[in-house]
Amino acid sequence: ETSPVSGATLTRDEARVTVHGVPDVPGTSLEIFSGIAARKISIDMIVQNVGRHGRADISFSVPTSELSATLEAVREAAERIGAERVTYDQDVAKVSVVGLGMAKQTGVAHQMFRALADADVNIQMITTSEIKISALVARDAAQTALRTVHRVFNLESTPSDAKSW
Amino acid sequence: ETSPVSGATLTRDEARVTVHGVPDVPGTSLEIFSGIAARKISIDMIVQNVGRHGRADISFSVPTSELSATLEAVREAAERIGAERVTYDQDVAKVSVVGLGMAKQTGVAHQMFRALADADVNIQMITTSEIKISALVARDAAQTALRTVHRVFNLESTPSDAKSW
Numbered sequence: 001e002t003s004p005v006s007g008a009t010l011t012r013d014e015a016r017v018t019v020h021g022v023p024d025v026p027g028t029s030l031e032i033f034s035g036i037a038a039r040k041i042s043i044d045m046i047v048q049n050v051g052r053h054g055r056a057d058i059s060f061s062v063p064t065s066e067l068s069a070t071l072e073a074v075r076e077a078a079e080r081i082g083a084e085r086v087t088y089d090q091d092v093a094k095v096s097v098v099g100l101g102m103a104k105q106t107g108v109a110h111q112m113f114r115a116l117a118d119a120d121v122n123i124q125m126i127t128t129s130e131i132k133i134s135a136l137v138a139r140d141a142a143q144t145a146l147r148t149v150h151r152v153f154n155l156e157s158t159p160s161d162a163k164s165w
Numbered sequence: 166e167t168s169p170v171s172g173a174t175l176t177r178d179e180a181r182v183t184v185h186g187v188p189d190v191p192g193t194s195l196e197i198f199s200g201i202a203a204r205k206i207s208i209d210m211i212v213q214n215v216g217r218h219g220r221a222d223i224s225f226s227v228p229t230s231e232l233s234a235t236l237e238a239v240r241e242a243a244e245r246i247g248a249e250r251v252t253y254d255q256d257v258a259k260v261s262v263v264g265l266g267m268a269k270q271t272g273v274a275h276q277m278f279r280a281l282a283d284a285d286v287n288i289q290m291i292t293t294s295e296i297k298i299s300a301l302v303a304r305d306a307a308q309t310a311l312r313t314v315h316r317v318f319n320l321e322s323t324p325s326d327a328k329s330w
């Protein structure tokens with residue numbers, strides 16, 4: 001039988017940055033990412049949910065080594081656009097399930113969230129695509145999260161499963 | 166030269182649902198998606214940003230034909246877990262850029278946000294993976310958004326580019 005999930009990955013060297021209260025009008029996300037692009041900082045996940053009272057929060061993750069350059073760029077941009085504040089968290093890890101058969105992921109997302117809930121791991125952020133579902137968790141929960149996801153999806157716990165990409 | 170972006174897609178038949186004020190503890194996202202999985206509703210993007218004061222918002226999109234079944238499932242779950250409320254929007258479309266060369270997408274995300282800003286298209290939600298950056302926009306901005314993204318990334322405007330997957 002073909003499982004919709006072919007693997008799970010863990011990215012530990014990651015820091016989360018959030019710009020809170022970004023005016024929800026065209027041009028503000030551009031401002032934030034211009035500064036980052038100019039410094040050639042590599043970004044992993046970008047997440048924005050719907051705004052509220054004309055403001056939205058934009059989060060993204062960067063390698064921990066790029067955190068201070070990122071904060072410098074982002075604080076400048078946040079001020080220019082009138083965002084409320086910038087927060088960050090270095091104690092995070094991203095756990096993902098990957099699979100080509102995950103189109104319309106409902107069953108897979110449900111199982112992944114069940115795995116994490118059963119392991120008492122809190123999900124801090126969620127982002128998805130047809131081939132990947134990613135959850136940001138606390139770094140000290142990373143190993144537990146990966147192990148649980150491996151178990152729930154019957155993935156072998158071999159070193160190759162733990163590559164981050 | 167190989168462009169990191171190989172195509173752009175537009176998905177118009179999409180409705181956005183948000184569960185606001187979800188208690189940010191293990192198990193709540195599971196509750197929301199269990200009801201949806203039980204009804205075999207297909208989900209496209211799932212987005213959750215970091216919580217605030219112990220609560221987070223979880224949004225996701227479904228085909229418009231599944232909206233009422235989704236709202237039924239989600240309102241039940243929202244009540245069970247003590248979330249604040251459920252909102253939805255049928256007037257949305259998802260525009261995405263796709264590419265295998267987008268790893269550490271900073272340049273691509275920046276260009277996509279510039280394209281949308283220049284076209285005065287407001288970005289309502291953002292989700293990313295290594296091969297895809299998606300933005301939820303108002304449905305009446307969909308064509309403009311797609312055209313602008315095609316222009317900025319030098320993609321041909323052929324019918325095959327507008328397939329949604």
Ligand SMILES: C[C@@H](O)[C@H](N)C(=O)O
Pocket residue numbers: 022023024025026027028029030048056282286287288289
């Ligand atoms: C919040 C931010 O995404 C804004 N809506 C923009 O379009 O840039």
Ligand SMILES: C[C@@H](O)[C@H](N)C(=O)O
Pocket residue numbers: 121122123124187188189190191192193194195213221223
């Ligand atoms: C908000 C929701 O994602 C919660 N943190 C959970 O783990 O289920």
